[in-house]
Amino acid sequence: MSKTTQIYGIRAVIEAIRAGEPVDKVYIQKGLKGTLIKELEDLLRKSGIPASYVPLQKINKLTQNNHQGVVAAISPVAFLTLEELTEKVFTHKESPLFLLLDGISDVRNFGAIIRTAECTGVDGIIVPKKGSAPITGDTVKTSAGAVFRVPIAKTDHIKDALFFLKASGVTVVAATEKTNNLLYEVDLKGSAAIIMGAEDSGISPSILKEADFLAKLPMLGEIGSLNVSVACGAFLYEAVRQRTL
Structure with a gap:
């Protein structure tokens, strides 16, 4: 794998972290609320995975897919x-x-x-x-x-x-x-x-x-x-x- 893989969508990112994927960083759209977002944030804190809260424009630059305001970067190497x-x-x-x-x-x-x-x-x-x-x-x-x-x-x-x-x-x-x-x-x-x-x-x-x-x-x-x-x-x-x- 020569490039960082992206996972997008709140539930998909949650499941990737739980599955032990080498998540390097998670980008979250500023202002997002809800049960799933709270679940993701709690999981990020427990896992020690860094998160950046960014404008929607930044998320859209990362992927054009149905991201639900959340994109995770998966490292091409396991730490x-x-x-x-x-x-x-x-x-x-x-x-x-x-x-x-x-x-x-x-x-x-x-x-x-x-x-x-x-x-x-x-x-x-x-x-x-x-x-x-x-x-x-x-x-x-x-x-x-x-x-x-x-x-x-x-x-x-x-x-x-x-x-x-x-x-x-x-x-x-x-x-x-x-x-x-x-x-x-x-x-x-x-x-x-x-x-x-x-x-x-x-x-x-x-x-x-x-x-x-x-x-x-x-x-x-x-x-x-x-x-x-x-x-x-x-x-x-x-x-x-x-x-x-």
Whole structure:
């Protein structure tokens, strides 16, 4: 499957969620009322699936079918839980490399990051259930199909994953400009997890506080920051360099 599948109609979306389909996000027309909508909203809250309340025009752009004001995006890949991912990785890898994405919202950046992660041997990518870019056809295309090769887990909060990894002996390194420490001074040869932040705001302060190390890239030009997918590539290839010496 090369594109995100859409399911439309209130009852159809409810049944898809109950059946365990990998629903990435649900779009709901603003102002909708009724028993079924309440049932859907309750189910979304329990499942941790993000919802966006949008104008009718947005729904009509998503599909021309009889949508009843509700459209769900079904991911072309199945996400793992944090527990499933870590159990799978720790069973087969002595010094794994994880990538945590704190609020990457652009689907093309997400795809480019996944592609680089696959090329650099990342063992698993972890994203939050809410606030993360969905996997769309553009994501699949930009990743050059890497979305089907790198395990991706969703967690309620990135901080939950951070605590779990640290307790498992994984060194957590946050990519941020808010430090004087250069990336090249950080040891990435053992079990490690690299955190990359949102395109506009970077890593949230509460996450930065919990990281083992903060690290930045040297910036020699007038522009003060890199595109997040480019910066991610630099961090991951430094890990590769250290691990292949």
